[in-house]
Each structure stands twice: as structure tokens, then as C-alpha cells.
Amino acid sequence: MREDGAFPHGEVKHAPPVLEQTLIGVGVFVTGGLLAVGALTIPGEAGYQGVGPNFLPWLVTAVLLVCGAWMVFEARTGGFRHAEEASGATTGDWKGFAWMSAGLLANAALITTLGFILSCALCFVLAVRGLRQSEGADAGSLTRVLRDAGIGLAIAAPVYWMFTKLLAINLPGLTSTGWI
Known part of the structure; x- marks a missing residue:
């Protein structure tokens, strides 16, 4: 870059949008504050291993407040x-958004x-189709849909089993056995 702010090929470096970036940081900070207000209503009695139900909301609150303050400082x-x-298109891809929303x-x-x-696998298939479509890639071949369904099942099944079998958290199942 030359001293006049231009790059060697004639490109001009633009000043960073300070107001917009500050507002993003303030938004993150305010979101952390709102989460703190909500976390105040969650009971704090200790549960398993001394961690109560309000631990995670307070952890996320602290991270959001620190990140928001840091973003404003930056x-x-x-x-x-x-x-x-920014990479990609200057406008959103509405078809991809519609597929992801449908999922x-x-x-x-x-x-x-x-x-x-099965519902999470279907969500995965539709969301991946939307992402592929937004990239301009082929999203509709039968082999691709079947492969995405297999990947969705491979992700959703262990999550379901970990929640229901290891953590004893009831999630809706297809059968009464608790394995599907």
C-alpha cells in the first residue's frame, strides 16, 4: 500500500465502518445483559457434580459480555x-434460505x-440441500440425497442415544424401546 492509502494497482483502502462495528459489539453486549436477566430467574441449587441448571446460562452470559465489550473496544x-x-454474494440466496427454513x-x-x-435426519437433508443450492452445486440427485440421509442418521442416532441412555433425558422416539 502506498502512503496515499491506495494499493499499487489503484485499489483504495476504505476506512473501517466504525459505527457499524461498534453497534455489533453493543448488540452482543446487550444480548449478554438480556441473558443475564433471564438467568436470574433460573434456580441455582446444585445438581449433578455441584453444577446447577443456571451454570450454562451464566457461562454464556459472561462470554457474551466479554466478547461484546471486546468488540466495542476493537x-x-x-x-x-x-x-x-466478505466472501460470497452481496445478497442472500432465498432458495437456500427456504430449504434450510423448511428443514x-x-x-x-x-x-x-x-x-x-428421523426428524433430525430430515432436517439435515433439507439444510444441506439449501447450503449446496446457495453455492450453486448440484443438490438434487438421488444418490446425494440418500448419502445426506445416511450422514444425518449417523449424526442424529448417537446424539439421541447419548441423551436418552447416558444422560437419561427423554427425547421423542419412534418406538417405545428407546433405541429409535
Whole structure:
């Protein structure tokens, strides 16, 4: 970069958007504060291994408050200096967004009917289709859908079994055996 702020090929370096970056940091900080207000309503009596149900909300609150304050500091002292230029399109891909939204909504609607494993696998298939479509990749071949379904099942089944068998947390299942 030359002294006049231009790069050797004529590109001009733009000043960082300090106000926008500051507002992002303030938003993260406020989110942490709102989470703290919510965490105050969670009982704090110790449970398993001395950790109560309010431990995780307070941990996330602390992380959000620290990150928000740090982001405001970074924005006010020169901007996010190491941020890379944004990649991808300048506008959102609405078809991909629709596929991902359909996956989340289908999961929420079908989890008590199909069970955790199958509804999460379906969510995975639809979300991956949306991500692939937003990249411009082939998203609709039968082999790809079947492979995505297998991957979704391979992810959802161990999660279900760990929650139901190891942690004794009831998740909706397809059968009464507790394995599917």
C-alpha cells in the first residue's frame, strides 16, 4: 500500500465502518445483559457434580459480555483490523434460505411423530440441500440425497442415544424401546 492509502494497482483502502462495528459489539453486549436477566430467574441449587441448571446460562452470559465489550473496544480503536473481506454474494440466496427454513420447521413439526432421529435426519437433508443450492452445486440427485440421509442418521442416532441412555433425558422416539 502506498502512503496515499491506495494499493499499487489503484485499489483504495476504505476506512473501517466504525459505527457499524461498534453497534455489533453493543448488540452482543446487550444480548449478554438480556441473558443475564433471564438467568436470574433460573434456580441455582446444585445438581449433578455441584453444577446447577443456571451454570450454562451464566457461562454464556459472561462470554457474551466479554466478547461484546471486546468488540466495542476493537471497533473504537481502529475497527476489526484482521477481518477478511466478505466472501460470497452481496445478497442472500432465498432458495437456500427456504430449504434450510423448511428443514427446521419440518423438524419442529415432525419430531413427536417421526421421533428425534428421523426428524433430525430430515432436517439435515433439507439444510444441506439449501447450503449446496446457495453455492450453486448440484443438490438434487438421488444418490446425494440418500448419502445426506445416511450422514444425518449417523449424526442424529448417537446424539439421541447419548441423551436418552447416558444422560437419561427423554427425547421423542419412534418406538417405545428407546433405541429409535
